[in-house]
Amino acid sequence: MEGERRVGVAVDFSPCSKKALTWAVENIVRDGDQLILINVQPGGYFEGTEIQLWEATGSPLIPLTEFSDPAIMKKYGMRPDAEILDILNTVARQKEIVVVTKIFWGDPREKICEAIEKIPLSCLIIGNRGLGKIKRVLLGSVSNYVVNSAVCPVTVVKTNHED
Template sequence: MADARYFGVAVDYSPSSKYAFKWAVDNVLRAGDVVILLFVNKDSRDGDAADLWGAGGSPVVPFEELSDAVIQRRYQAKADEEISRYAEEAATVKKAKVMAKFYWGDPKEKLVKAVVEIPLDALIMGSRGFGTFKRTLLGSVSNSVVNSVPCPVTVVKLPPNIGSE
């Protein structure tokens, strides 16, 4: 068997990030791969997980551990049936190992940090589909990441028939 490939999937619970995870499971993952779901919480409070884990983020944890409510609170994770379903499919059907890592702060900065520090062979992320005005005003996380990381990045657009955010 070939060496494991390490894929990151940026997940922010939005429809576009969930679709990107589904797309990765359907089109990219194969047996022996490792997929690391990268969660970036923009908000942190004093005394919470961001203080505990610091700038480097949480340890990489097996995704199945996130079904425990205590573990969810520790990482400020949300229970999400759709993400859990895709993780189960990745593990059982594709025979990939599914992990999770949590960061706190600016998604542009933290996703770049994850790619370099883990390190990842490729990153898959959704596109929020901002128009020109919003993209100019708010900046595009995907555009910033694509131009800053040393690995291939696949930006998956949400199909119009699925809906938007």
Template sequence: MVNARSIGIGMDYTASSKVAVRWAIDNLVRGGDCIIVIHVVSPKADASSAMQLFADTGSPLIPLEEFREMKVSRKYGLNPDPEVLHMLHTVSMQKKVEVVAKVYWGDAREKVCGAVDHLNLDCVVVGSRGLGLLKRILLGSVSTYVVQNATCPVTVVKGKVKS
């Protein structure tokens, strides 16, 4: 029997992160794995008590069934996309994988890399916004930073959402 893996997926509900979820489900996830959906909320966007309570370590792991409840996800300053939740629910049922969410507050680049170590991830999948060279230099690319600094294999998924 193959050992279960912990697979992190960076999620901000943009088209590129949705493509990353789809790619991970279709190409990487296998039965018995654990998918940890990593959300990073800007502290400027959310000053909730949850953020203050879990500022250093992030939220507790939130089972998918709980996270699918809008009041729970909103408590953490998130507004999940129903399509992503449906994809995650479907893979959890079809491939018998555990799906949990983890919410961090701060800089996405640093928090995703920190999650790799904190959660002992076997790999992490992130989407690419497709920034040009100048914007990547000025704004900084989360995917580039994660590739250069994460302590596990990183897959950056590029592409357009399938209709």
């Protein structure tokens, strides 16, 4: 793995995470990189025993072919967005990169920082929802927490309300 970059992108299928993924693909990802999507699902009741086992460590790395299969992703409780799948398949072909996804369950702030250390990532790109000051204080900002806690460079891609 010497010299191989692992570029992480936090993805929750919101418009701001799509923008962060697009920005990463256009500006950061280079030929031969490994693109790792980090997705955090809410914790709570789990139907599958596999998910109960993965709650502490996250899912195994899921290759793009499996991530594109709705039947496989259903067992993870996810429905990937068609636009994101199109972006990923295109960049995987054009830049000859490996695309994988890792799913965590719990608090996004903590789990994204955990992913950075455990995978480990060379850098992380994350979207910013653009919460106002009051909402940010009440709800907290995932991107702000990650920027201040991560052990790798973090780029925050801001979302304009016009987008």
